[in-house]
Amino acid sequence: MSSSPSDQRQSTPPACLWKENPYRLVSLWDMQFHATKAMTALELIAGLEMASILGRGQIQSPTLIELHSQKFDELEAELRQLELKRQADKIADMAKFMRSHNTLPDVTGMTSLSLLIHHDLDEFVFEAVPRARAGFYESRELFGDAVRDKFSTTVYDVRESGNCYALGRNTACVFHLMRVLEIGLSVLAKQFNIPSGHTNWETIINQIEKAIRDMDKDPQRPSNWKDEREFYNQCASHFRVVKDAWRNYTAHTRGKYEPGEAFDILVSVRSFMQKLSTRLQEELP
Numbered sequence: 001m002s003s004s005p006s007d008q009r010q011s012t013p014p015a016c017l018w019k020e021n022p023y024r025l026v027s028l029w030d031m032q033f034h035a036t037k038a039m040t041a042l043e044l045i046a047g048l049e050m051a052s053i054l055g056r057g058q059i060q061s062p063t064l065i066e067l068h069s070q071k072f073d074e075l076e077a078e079l080r081q082l083e084l085k086r087q088a089d090k091i092a093d094m095a096k097f098m099r100s101h102n103t104l105p106d107v108t109g110m111t112s113l114s115l116l117i118h119h120d121l122d123e124f125v126f127e128a129v130p131r132a133r134a135g136f137y138e139s140r141e142l143f144g145d146a147v148r149d150k151f152s153t154t155v156y157d158v159r160e161s162g163n164c165y166a167l168g169r170n171t172a173c174v175f176h177l178m179r180v181l182e183i184g185l186s187v188l189a190k191q192f193n194i195p196s197g198h199t200n201w202e203t204i205i206n207q208i209e210k211a212i213r214d215m216d217k218d219p220q221r222p223s224n225w226k227d228e229r230e231f232y233n234q235c236a237s238h239f240r241v242v243k244d245a246w247r248n249y250t251a252h253t254r255g256k257y258e259p260g261e262a263f264d265i266l267v268s269v270r271s272f273m274q275k276l277s278t279r280l281q282e283e284l285p
Contacts, residue, residue, distance in 0.1 A: 215228070
């Protein structure tokens, strides 16, 4: 995580992936899933076309027919997962014909079906992830085990911050990171019995800072209270810097972030949440 961006399932952009519903929202995971299925389908189509061209008119053994039929079954499954039902039904009929007549399908019919499938696959839109950012996409280890285990409600936003960074949605990346920090702030506030629900950051941070200053007045303070005060002071100071530098601008639509800025903020938030996880932990119902 220390390298620069040049060395390096919910963000759901609208994408026209299905003719039946061109405005359907699809997740980034759906895009990845369908891209893989589309590539597999295209490879199978090319292989089946060639088999039809080379084998048509020749005597085929039952074993070879069954082998090709299984490829048709595989293509049918891929097309159904791509929601190309009409083509999948046609492929199923071809496989049935091959098995019952012990022959390969007509080359013309296969070519026609191939063109139709290619045409429908052209309706799909996919998002490309640059190789340098691929490691951030759908990463479940982006902030490490300690943050995931001790701040489990951050899992969604941590993952989405990585997805957005991978896809160049830099401001959205920062937005999700601020949501991660908001959970961290609420846990810190709870440590001092300070309510944080529906309260702005400035108020919460002010109350936390006052509670930290009052630690030396607490007769029940722990023996290591000075060490804890230093830790909490550092945390409160960090939240104030984040609020003034990033959070306010992101929350009120004034901030827009470039790739380098988003990367630096991601690394900073990751490091800070890891620091919080050394002493703090969410208390879930």
